Amino acid sequence: MTDLEKAADPSKLRRIAIEPVSRVEGHGKVTILLDDQNRVHQVRLHIVEFRGFERFIQGRPYWEVPVMVQRLCGICPVSHHLAASKALDRVVGARRVTRTAELVRRLMHYGQILQSHALHFYHLSSPDLLLGFESEPERRNVVGVLAAYPDIARQGVMLRKFGQEAIRITAGKRVHGTGSIPGGVNKSVSASERDELARALPQVLEWARLGVRMVAELHAKNRDTYERFGTVRSSLLSLVGRDGKLDLYDGVLRARDADGAIIFDGVEPDDYHAQLRENVRSWSYMKFPFIRSRGAETGWYKVGPLARIQNCDAIGTPLAETARQELMATSPGALIHAPLLFHWARMIELLHAAEVIGGLLDDPDLQGHDLTTSGPRATSGVGIIEAPRGTLIHHYEVDSQDLVTMCNLIVSTTHNNQAMNEAIRQVAREYLDGHEPTEGLLNHIEVAIRAFDPCLSCATHALGKMPLWVEIVDARGDVLQRLTRDGERSPG
Amino acid sequence: MNDDRPRFTLDDQEVAFTPGQTILEAALAAGTYVPTLCHHPEFAPHGSCKVCTVRVNGRTQSSCTTPAHPGDVVELHSEELDDLRKSLVQLLFTEGNHFCPSCEQSGNCQLQAVGYELGVVSGHFNPLFPTRPVDASHPDVLLDLNRCILCELCVRASAQVDRKSVFALSGRGITKHLVVNAESGRLGDTDLAVEDKAMSVCPVGVILRKRRGFRVPIGERKYDRRPISEVALDEAEGERR
Numbered sequence: 075m076t077d078l079e080k081a082a083d084p085s086k087l088r089r090i091a092i093e094p095v096s097r098v099e100g101h102g103k104v105t106i107l108l109d110d111q112n113r114v115h116q117v118r119l120h121i122v123e124f125r126g127f128e129r130f131i132q133g134r135p136y137w138e139v140p141v142m143v144q145r146l147c148g149i150c151p152v153s154h155h156l157a158a159s160k161a162l163d164r165v166v167g168a169r170r171v172t173r174t175a176e177l178v179r180r181l182m183h184y185g186q187i188l189q190s191h192a193l194h195f196y197h198l199s200s201p202d203l204l205l206g207f208e209s210e211p212e213r214r215n216v217v218g219v220l221a222a223y224p225d226i227a228r229q230g231v232m233l234r235k236f237g238q239e240a241i242r243i244t245a246g247k248r249v250h251g252t253g254s255i256p257g258g259v260n261k262s263v264s265a266s267e268r269d270e271l272a273r274a275l276p277q278v279l280e281w282a283r284l285g286v287r288m289v290a291e292l293h294a295k296n297r298d299t300y301e302r303f304g305t306v307r308s309s310l311l312s313l314v315g316r317d318g319k320l321d322l323y324d325g326v327l328r329a330r331d332a333d334g335a336i337i338f339d340g341v342e343p344d345d346y347h348a349q350l351r352e353n354v355r356s357w358s359y360m361k362f363p364f365i366r367s368r369g370a371e372t373g374w375y376k377v378g379p380l381a382r383i384q385n386c387d388a389i390g391t392p393l394a395e396t397a398r399q400e401l402m403a404t405s406p407g408a409l410i411h412a413p414l415l416f417h418w419a420r421m422i423e424l425l426h427a428a429e430v431i432g433g434l435l436d437d438p439d440l441q442g443h444d445l446t447t448s449g450p451r452a453t454s455g456v457g458i459i460e461a462p463r464g465t466l467i468h469h470y471e472v473d474s475q476d477l478v479t480m481c482n483l484i485v486s487t488t489h490n491n492q493a494m495n496e497a498i499r500q501v502a503r504e505y506l507d508g509h510e511p512t513e514g515l516l517n518h519i520e521v522a523i524r525a526f527d528p529c530l531s532c533a534t535h536a537l538g539k540m541p542l543w544v545e546i547v548d549a550r551g552d553v554l555q556r557l558t559r560d561g562e563r564s565p566g
Numbered sequence: 567m568n569d570d571r572p573r574f575t576l577d578d579q580e581v582a583f584t585p586g587q588t589i590l591e592a593a594l595a596a597g598t599y600v601p602t603l604c605h606h607p608e609f610a611p612h613g614s615c616k617v618c619t620v621r622v623n624g625r626t627q628s629s630c631t632t633p634a635h636p637g638d639v640v641e642l643h644s645e646e647l648d649d650l651r652k653s654l655v656q657l658l659f660t661e662g663n664h665f666c667p668s669c670e671q672s673g674n675c676q677l678q679a680v681g682y683e684l685g686v687v688s689g690h691f692n693p694l695f696p697t698r699p700v701d702a703s704h705p706d707v708l709l710d711l712n713r714c715i716l717c718e719l720c721v722r723a724s725a726q727v728d729r730k731s732v733f734a735l736s737g738r739g740i741t742k743h744l745v746v747n748a749e750s751g752r753l754g755d756t757d758l759a760v761e762d763k764a765m766s767v768c769p770v771g772v773i774l775r776k777r778r779g780f781r782v783p784i785g786e787r788k789y790d791r792r793p794i795s796e797v798a799l800d801e802a803e804g805e806r807r
């Protein structure tokens with residue numbers, strides 16, 4: 075139990091709820107308990123519902139899983155699509171997919187990183203960072219940014235579009251695509267599709283560089299706030315490439331402690347469970363993972379951009395590596411734990427994704443025809459990917475009749491559960507404690523949560539007990555309408 | 567084609583037919599698409615899905631089972647008939663578990679294609695969400711009964727072409743469902759083989775070759791490029807040649 079997690083006598087306290095937390099993906103709630111002097115006694119970020127997607131997938135044929143898991147979350151479908159495919163590669167005996175399949179999947183994944191990071195920074199977080207945490211709430215949104223910084227807002231939109239195009243080309247559609255299948259992919263990239271992306275790339279790289287510079291300047295202007303705001307020391311976890319470099323698609327697990335010392339390294343995806351465990355608390359449906367050797371109390375960690383760029387030895391693309399060095403130089407010899415520096419790290423990754431995509435487009439094997447591979451069947455498989463928000467683990471067991479018998483998912487946001495809770499407690503201590511809470515002060519809490527870019531939709535495993543909705547889809551597979559059980563309509 | 571053949575009126579068009587042809591066959595031959603789910607050119611008409619319902623001289627009939635008569639006045643499209651067809655398709659969507667985005671038959675599915683053709687944009691009725699487990703006991707074939715629309719095409723194909731009678735319908739009304747002719751009730755205990763005709767007639771995604779799902783990319787599936795109204799006419803023409 076950590077400080078501010080549980081108040082000694084909650085019944086005497088005033089309760090403030092921030093619900094839903096705005097400008098984050100999905101639905102979550104923060105509760106704060108205050109006494110008469112506005113002293114903070116308890117702060118929690120909760121996930122208020124849980125919908126058990128794992129059970130839904132049991133009994134389904136394994137080849138359906140990479141497509142079906144996209145329904146887990148409308149925000150991160152591509153990450154689930156790829157993590158499931160990687161897990162099921164093992165089941166169909168594809169220890170390595172073909173070179174073409176790997177290139178196509180990487181293009182899809184880095185397209186997803188690019189579009190997701192662009193959406194998060196320009197759309198969700200720039201209102202706080204450019205306009206101010208306590209700026210007028212009516213204008214503290216993307217419309218406000220569009221009015222005050224039209225060029226920046228437009229660049230965000232265009233970056234996102236480019237990433238979505240990479241997804242459409244590789245998956246067949248921007249959402250609910252089918253490109254990746256167990257053992258490989260179902261299409262490669264044609265020369266004309268490649269050219270379409272290649273033409274846009276120089277401009278994308280330029281905007282990505284401007285984006286990194288902008289965050290660096292925001293930091294330089296307000297260094298003290300950026301480095302203190304919600305800062306809590308913790309371990310870090312991510313995949314790193316087998317060469318130790320940043321790799322968001324594939325690799326081995328590495329964890330460092332708060333001082334940067336390696337806790338474990340080179341852990342194969344199959345062995346994740348030997349290193350990571352999950353805990354539950356009565357007050358949230360979101361689990362609390364921890365590093366097993368450290369124990370539940372102190373073994374929590376951060377995942378996501380800030381963890382990744384410090385966990386790797388280097389970034390393999392020149393512009394992003396230079397940018398990484400600049401960020402690391404702000405904290406010589408010590409790891410950075412400040413949530414607001416997630417934004418800088420995220421923009422470095424966005425730049426890296428653009429560079430990686432450039433390299434993929436230059437590779438003639440992207441047009442290859444050797445799409446799938448298989449080998450001796452296995453009864454289980456683990457797939458791990460670095461999704462935009464952090465490490466994403468999919469684990470399946472499949473029986474001899476080809477049906478899934480077990481599914482375990484640890485989504486990115488869940489890894490950051492404790493870290494987000496600690497960050498908002500830190501912010502509450504520093505900014506709220508002893509003050510009459512105002513909208514601006516409460517937004518500080520949300521700013522800290524947003525820095526982690528949580529997808530609470532994923533964390534909720536937002537699908538529901540089978541089956542929750544009917545979707546009407548046209549022949550091209552576009553969702554025309556979705557009808558949920560309670561008759562509520564939602565856009566496709 | 568000689569023009570002395572008898573004719574009937576289909577909406578505002580004169581359609582020549584060969585005696586013995588049903589209204590549906592004559593319409594298709596004349597280049598007019600009639601939506602249907604249980605019709606297959608290689609099998610005797612069945613008349614169960616009712617999606618091909620027309621008005622013949624004012625009376626409601628299934629066009630797939632009604633022979634064409636000279637001078638008949640046949641109404642195919644009217645607000646009432648179009649609405650009826652739409653409702654029938656919506657009901658089929660709600661009676662089973664049809665989740666197009668994660669169904670491997672998406673893009674090749676006749677129910678989905680007809681739904682799109684008819685402009686079905688919502689389930690309209692409260693879905694029943696029946697619980698129907700899949701039967702994966704056959705080494706090469708998956709049976710996903712969540713999607714069965716009871717058209718009996720597999721029943722007909724297995725009995726008439728394959729001479730195996732692997733499939734049958736059992737029960738009545740709302741409890742009617744597809745069964746497998748094996749004492750265990752499991753597909754793995756039948757002699758169904760992947761080459762059988764019954765493997766290739768299902769208009770939805772019930773009888774599936776295992777381990778093949780999603781191998782065809784979006785854009786190359788049956789109804790990705792052209793609507794079913796065009797695909798069906800081509801198929802009818804291919805059948806006549």
Ligand code: SF4
Nearest residue numbers: 714715717718720768
């Ligand atoms: S399994 Fe397919 S072909 Fe057979 S009755 Fe059901 S829908 Fe028709």
Ligand code: NI
Nearest residue numbers: 147150529532
């Ligand atoms: Ni998500």
